[in-house]
Structure formats: structure tokens, C-alpha cells
Amino acid sequence: MKTMGAYEVKTHVSELLELVEYGETVTVTRRGRVVARVCPVRELEQPPLTEIFEEIADIRATVLKDGPESRKLREEGGRF
Numbered sequence: 052m053k054t055m056g057a058y059e060v061k062t063h064v065s066e067l068l069e070l071v072e073y074g075e076t077v078t079v080t081r082r083g084r085v086v087a088r089v090c091p092v093r094e095l096e097q098p099p100l101t102e103i104f105e106e107i108a109d110i111r112a113t114v115l116k117d118g119p120e121s122r123k124l125r126e127e128g129g130r131f
Contacts (some may be wrong), residue, residue, distance in 0.1 A: 052075070052076050052077070052078055053070060053075055053076075053077050053078070054077070054078045054079075054080060055077055055078070055079055055080070056079075056080050056081070057079060057080065057081040057086065060077075060079050067089060069091050071090065071091050072091065074086055074091055075091075076090040076091070077089045077090075078102060118128070
């Protein structure tokens with residue numbers, strides 16, 4: 052992780068953006084104190100809700116079929 056002072060950031064903002072664009076996280080300091088971290092934005096791909104619900108249903112069916120019963124889990128405080 053690279054560290055840059057606030058003045059350096061101000062005078063070399065294009066360098067800062069280039070570093071971040073290539074995946075670097077940059078810590079910004081002012082008078083030796085950390086005041087910010089600039090990091091790359093990573094867009095999250097979210098699957099459609101129908102896929103999520105199907106996965107939940109599959110997991111639920113597996114747990115109910117093969118796993119311990121809900122009542123037993125509640126009695127044990129959810130510990131496995």
C-alpha cells in the first residue's frame with residue numbers, strides 16, 4: 052500500500068488515479084496522520100433474484116433432508 056501526503060496528492064492527482072486504476076490502495080496523510088484511503092471501485096455482479104431464491108430453496112431442501120432437525124438445533128442453541 053502506497054502512502055502519499057495531502058500536498059503530493061493535490062499536485063499529482065493523475066498519478067494517484069493511475070495507481071488506483073491499477074488496483075493499488077493509497078493512504079493519504081496530512082501532517083503524518085492518516086486522513087483517507089483511496090481504493091479502486093470493484094463493481095459487484097449480482098445474480099438475478101430468481102437464481103438467489105432457487106439456491107436458497109436447494110440449500111433448504113438439503114438441510115431439511117440431510118441435516119439435523121430445526122427443533123434439535125434450537126434446543127442446542129444452534130451449535131453443531
